[in-house]
Amino acid sequence: xxxxxxxxxxxxxxxxxxxxxxxxxxxxxxxxxxxxxxxxxxxxxxxxxxxxxxxxxxxxxxxxxxxxxxxxxxxxxxxxxxxxxxxxxxxxxxxxxxxxxxxxxxxxxxxxxxxxxxxxxxxxxxxxxxxxxxxxxxxxxxxxxxxxxxxxxxxxxxxxxxxxxxxxxxxxxxxxxxxxxxxxxxxxxxxxxxxxxxxxxxxxxxxxxxxxxxxxxxxxxxxxxxxxxxxxxxxxxxxxxxxxxxxxxxxxxxxxxxxxxxxxxxxxxxxxxxxxxxxxxxxxxxxxxxxxxxxxxxxxxxxxxxxxxxxx
Numbered sequence: 477x478x479x480x481x482x483x484x485x486x487x488x489x490x491x492x493x494x495x496x497x498x499x500x501x502x503x504x505x506x507x508x509x510x511x512x513x514x515x516x517x518x519x520x521x522x523x524x525x526x527x528x529x530x531x532x533x534x535x536x537x538x539x540x541x542x543x544x545x546x547x548x549x550x551x552x553x554x555x556x557x558x559x560x561x562x563x564x565x566x567x568x569x570x571x572x573x574x575x576x577x578x579x580x581x582x583x584x585x586x587x588x589x590x591x592x593x594x595x596x597x598x599x600x601x602x603x604x605x606x607x608x609x610x611x612x613x614x615x616x617x618x619x620x621x622x623x624x625x626x627x628x629x630x631x632x633x634x635x636x637x638x639x640x641x642x643x644x645x646x647x648x649x650x651x652x653x654x655x656x657x658x659x660x661x662x663x664x665x666x667x668x669x670x671x672x673x674x675x676x677x678x679x680x681x682x683x684x685x686x687x688x689x690x691x692x693x694x695x696x697x698x699x700x701x702x703x704x705x706x707x708x709x710x711x712x713x714x715x716x717x718x719x720x721x722x723x724x725x726x727x728x729x730x731x732x733x734x735x736x737x738x739x740x741x742x743x744x745x746x747x748x749x750x751x752x753x754x755x756x757x758x759x760x761x762x763x764x765x766x767x768x769x770x771x772x773x774x775x776x777x778x779x780x781x782x783x784x785x786x787x788x
Contacts, residue, residue, distance in 0.1 A: 495529035503540045507590035509533040514587045535590040539581045542650060545597050547604045548574035549656060562660065563609050569617035574656035575632065577604050582648040589646030596645055604652065607635045621667070624657030
């Protein structure tokens with residue numbers, strides 16, 4: 477009987493001593509509390525052998541794990557008059573907001589994280605909800621709906637990080653993502669109509685800007701083309717004028733030289749030019765013989781004015 481009792485005592489003592497063995501998995505650190513006081517050294521991955529239960533407590537902390545909590549509005553509000561996440565904008569409109577916070581253990585503060593682990597989710601939730609409400613309150617409903625998913629997350633991340641710096645939670649915030657910014661269901665159709673109208677206005681504005689830009693480019697192109705054509709025409713006219721001036725000066729020189737030997741040289745020039753004009757008129761059909769109009773009394777030409785055309 478005594479031997480059996482000793483065996484039982486030995487087994488119980490062995491099992492009790494085994495409670496001091498803790499397996500630390502890869503990616504984890506063990507925070508050791510001896511008689512309730514955290515030890516400065518951490519247990520590395522592997523088998524940790526410490527004092528048995530009641531003397532040592534080992535909290536395994538996943539140092540590389542990214543945790544997340546959702547903050548704000550949920551569909552099942554429990555029938556509350558103002559469910560969590562339904563916030564008031566600066567122009568006194570309600571919007572439903574939900575954000576997701578991503579965090580992990582801050583390197584070197586594993587002990588603080590282990591001590592505060594039970595309160596960290598609620599702690600972060602309150603801080604993030606407070607910063608979210610402040611951001612929403614600083615915007616109009618249009619600004620909140622249009623800019624919330626883009627602009628709100630970085631602001632909340634920065635503000636919340638500043639607020640928890642002195643709390644020694646052992647938490648490193650990684651990101652804050654806005655998953656929902658929407659009007660309440662009761663007024664959602666009206667907001668959707670306004671959003672569609674704003675989209676239509678934006679589309680028209682973009683189209684008007686594109687048309688304006690296109691017309692400006694076309695105007696610049698036309699301006700350049702006209703400038704080039706004007707420059708080319710100007711150069712052509714200048715060259716033609718210079719040639720005409722040269723021909724005139726050459727003819728003048730001929731006249732001055734010819735007048736010395738022929739007093740009727742000017743009449744000769746006039747007859748030459750007249751012959752050129754008559755030849756051109758004849759080629760164009762504007763010059764003909766008038767022999768058929770000669771009569772006993774001389775040249776007889778009667779020209780009657782044309783009457784107005786009558787409509788058929």
